[in-house]
Amino acid sequence: MGPVAWVLLAALGSHISRTVSEAVVCFSDFNEQTGGCxxxxxxxxxxxxxxxxxxxxxxxxxxxxxxACRAAEWSQWSAWGPCTVSCLEGVQKRERVCTGQGDCDGDSVEVQACSVKDCCPKEGSWSSWSPWSPCSVTCEKGTTQRTRQCNNPAPICGGICPGSSIETVSCDTRQICPTHGQWGSWGPWGECSSSCIVEGSGVFPPQTRKRECNNPAPSVSPPGRSCGSESHQSKDCTVLPFCPVPGGWGAWKPESECSVTCGIGRIKEKRFCDNPAPKYGGRYCEGPVTRNTMCNTKVGCPTDGHWSSWQPWSPCTRLQDVINCSQKVGTQSRKRVCEEGRFEGNWCESNHKESRNCYNVEGCRLQGKWSEWSAWGLCLPPCGKSERTRKRECEPIYPDYPDHMLNQLGKLVDVFFSGTPNVHCDPINKETLKVEEKRECRNVIAC
Structure with a gap:
């Protein structure tokens, strides 16, 4: 911690008196996906x-x-993981993390059925080998090869034929080829015998390079011609640097005030590579030029309030009138609460209450119609023996009442059906309200 931060903490002495058991390691961010600081x-x-x-x-x-400092809440669901099998049907899962203070309602793991490929790979078989090809050279030794095709039968669904499609063996022409020598490229200049000099000495060490007669080398029998000429070169190192002096860091010095006006922040400090400064190409100081140390303002940060979920709609009524199961229009309302504003944060915007016009169908006997099948649900439980479900429900056929009206201000507004009617559908498997279909999930992850 830098000098400025110590001054702030000394001025707020109550913090220093806390025991080690009460102290925590503080971070300014929280990763909701990984649950990490x-x-x-x-x-x-x-x-x-x-x-x-x-x-x-x-x-x-x-x-x-x-x-996390905030109240407990679920992170976003992770992406669906890989399927448990590479072909036919398996399952995949996704996860989420409960972060913050307290517990979250619901499950942290979901599993669903998946299929990467509708079929599994099957190996094929090789055809017969082709005749051997001619030898690859006209003198000395070369190679010959033969091939075969993976089509007897061909593999299906991404399968392969085990083994190689090409077979290569050596062949001998029983003829000798003479080879004449050629110089290879010059190698790099070697290092000077000394990497630096003392200023004013005037001593320059030599450096050399060489080449080989190997591009190609001359044959012995029958004999090939040698390269001749020179194989080595030498020259003086005319330019060498003075021996380097590495740099050293000076002391840390404060450069800024606390970075925040509430909560925990940072103070920036800086240092210079001047103790001593590097010379003649000497190594510059390693490490950061600046660093941040912690500072504590002892002031809470304002947090704006946010709306809770809407409460359920109140019953649909009209003053001193019975409107149940009729075309008479009533009203209903619902509320919500502004929650979790802290340290003089802003109040929630918009309204805490809303109302709407409605027809009351609570308990009214209505003819129903069966919905289409829903999408297949998640695999439950997410491990071990698991199954998924889809359903059809008996949905009410509401009366052909007007779906909008003019209010007292002459404005056209919507009218909604409210309440739970007594709905009847023609039976399916002796069920009149809801039918379900279940299917076992395959290749589920073991618990």
């Missing part, structure tokens, strides 16, 4: 101080799990 701020602060900003996170020990 990021953007380290520092340690030695209390959980209460770190969570003055509810978007922060903390660890109780350096290697313990990350905890």
């Amino acid at each position: 990021s953007d380290y701020l520092g340690d030695g602060v209390s959980e209460e101080d770190c969570c003055l900003n509810i978007m922060y996170s903390f660890k109780r020990e350096a290697h313990s799990r990350c905890e």
Whole structure:
């Protein structure tokens, strides 16, 4: 921690008096997908101080799990994982993480059926080998080869034929080829015998390079011609650097005020590579030029309120009148609550209450019609013996009442059916309200 941060903490002495057991490691960000802490701020602060900003996170020990400051909530579902089989039908799963303080309702794992390929690979068989090809050279030894096709029968669904489609063997022409020598390329210049000199000495070491008569080398029997001429070259190293002086870091010095006005922030410090400064190509100081140290404002960060979910609609009524099972229009309303505003954050925008016009069909006997089959549901439970379900439901056929009307201000508004009617559909398998179909999930992950 830098000098400025110590001054701030000393001025707020109550923090320093806290025991080590109350301290946490504080971070300014929380990854909802992985449940991990990021953007380290520092340690030695209390959980209460770190969570003055509810978007922060903390660890109780350096290697313990990350905890978010805000209330518990589910992360987004992960992408669906790979199918448990590469062909035919299997299952795949996805997961989510409960983050924050408290518990989340619901499951952390979902499993659904999947199929990568409708068939499984099947191997094929090879055809007969072709005749051997002519030898690849006209003197000395070469190679000859033969081939075969994977078509007897051909593989299906991505299968293969085991083994190779080509077979190669050596062949001998029993003829000798003479080879004359040729120079290879010059090799790189060798290093100078010394990498640096003392200023003013005037001593320049030599450097050499060579080449080989191997492009190709001359044959012995029958004999080939040699390369001749020179195989080595030498020259002086005319330019060498002075011996380098590595640099060293000076002391850290503060460069900024605390980065935030609420919660936990940072103070920036800087240092210079001047103790000593590097010379003659000497190594520059390794490590960062600046660093951030933690500072504590002891001030909570404002958090704006947010709306809760709407409460259920109230019963559809009209003052001093019975409107149940009739074309008479009533009204109903519902409410919601502004939650979790902190430290003088802004109040929720928009309205906390809304109303609408309605027909009351609570308990009214209505003819119904069967819905189409729903999509197949998730595999439950997500491991072991598991099955999925789809269903059809008896849906009401509402009366042909007008779906809009003019209100007292002369504005056209919608009218909704409200309540749970007594619906009747023609029986399917002796069921009049709901029918279900179940199917076993295959290749489910073991528990």
